[in-house]
Amino acid sequence: MARRPVPCCSAPAFMPDWLPYLIVCPLVFLAGFVDAIGGGGGLISLPAYLLAGLPAHAAIACNKFSACLGTAFSTARFLRSGFVKLKIALPAAALALAGAAVGASLSLLVAEKILQGVLLAVLPVAAFFVLKNKNLGNDARTGTRPPLQVWLISLAAAFVIGLYDGFYGPGTGTFLILIFVGLARLDLKTAAGNAKVINLASNAASLTVFLLNGAVMFPLAAAAAVFSIAGHYAGAGMVLKNGQRIVRPIILVVLALLLVKIILELL
Secondary structure: OOOOOOOOOOOOOOOOOOHHHHHHHHHHHHHHHHHHHHOOOHHHHHHHHHHOOOOHHHHHHHHHHHHHHHHHHHHHHHHHOOOOOHHHHHHHHHHHHHHHHHHHHHHOOOOHHHHHHHHHHHHHHHHHHHHHOOOOOOOOOOOOOOHHHHHHHHHHHHHHHHHHHHHOOOOHHHHHHHHHHHOOOOOHHHHHHHHHHHHHHHHHHHHHHHHHOOOOOHHHHHHHHHHHHHHHHHHHHHHHHHOHHHHHHHHHHHHHHHHHHHHHHHO
């Protein structure tokens, strides 16, 4: 049976053609800015597409398109500045993809509310860790792990967080940064750079599926991608310039947004 393509891009009947762009583009810029700094940009961008009236599958597809292009630019900025350890990031990205495949399979077997209940306990702990560590990724313990331990912790974290990404998803980059800093003891900029590589791989894999199925509404997605690139580029620059001063509050905001999202879904 021939695949039915998704219509190119048309505003819902109740709004003018230009209004989806006005809703989506500024929020996608903000999402890209937040995502480049502390992860979790999808908590802002996906609701923006839904608010603009897109069907759920088209909103997810367009979000992956703009997020993937934006993440590519922030990843390139971290890479060019020397804050990506490719010997860690590349195999970690591969394991994250494997974990995402397992997580997607588990989502068909396990109720989502079970994971949401676990997250309700995990999120306050994560927030406490961020609040307690004012010099997040920049203290006496940073860089004290032997290289082999860093490599093993990073790969294990990538698989576990990849599994979470496939099962549920929001805040994946945030959790990666916190684990890279807290357990692998990477400096904050390197943790953020490595997390971007993993996010890029995950986004690219998901986007490929949506592209093959014709689910991306290109005019809106392309316009949003320009704003996503700008947001990611600016956000990466803020991390490279200000480090934990900008990352800590952004991560706390992302954790709070995720907590609110879970509570609303459970109500």
